[in-house]
Amino acid sequence: MVWGGSATEGTTPIVFEQGRMNSESYVDKLTDNLLPEAPLIASGDYLFQQKNAAVHVSQTSKSWFDANVVKLLDWPVRSPDLNPMENLWGILAHEVYKNCIQYQNKQEFMSSIEKV
Numbered sequence: 001m002v003w004g005g006s007a008t009e010g011t012t013p014i015v016f017e018q019g020r021m022n023s024e025s026y027v028d029k030l031t032d033n034l035l036p037e038a039p040l041i042a043s044g045d046y047l048f049q050q051k052n053a054a055v056h057v058s059q060t061s062k063s064w065f066d067a068n069v070v071k072l073l074d075w076p077v078r079s080p081d082l083n084p085m086e087n088l089w090g091i092l093a094h095e096v097y098k099n100c101i102q103y104q105n106k107q108e109f110m111s112s113i114e115k116v
Helices: 023-041 059-067 084-096 106-115
Strands: none
Touching (some): 023 059, 084 106
16 A cells, blocks of 8 residues: 655655555554654645545544544545545556556565656
């Protein structure tokens, strides 16, 4: 899995998750990446946007958002993909696989994602 964020003033680093994401690993990613980066890339107060994936709406995640005073943008269940990140991931995938590139290993693939 690949995690990243964007805001009015910039982007977070891209973070790779090995294996399946669960609620604990999700809040670890947020602690290590969102909390230190958000003040640098967002002007003043910000609303964090995410979909309604199970790890996003778990009790563990909800408690973490409350404890860290991170305001969430309400996101309707089964909404069309109007999330700007979905479009960004689509553009990224198009560039990464341009010219039908086949990567030889995981590291080469991850490097290409970071480069794009």
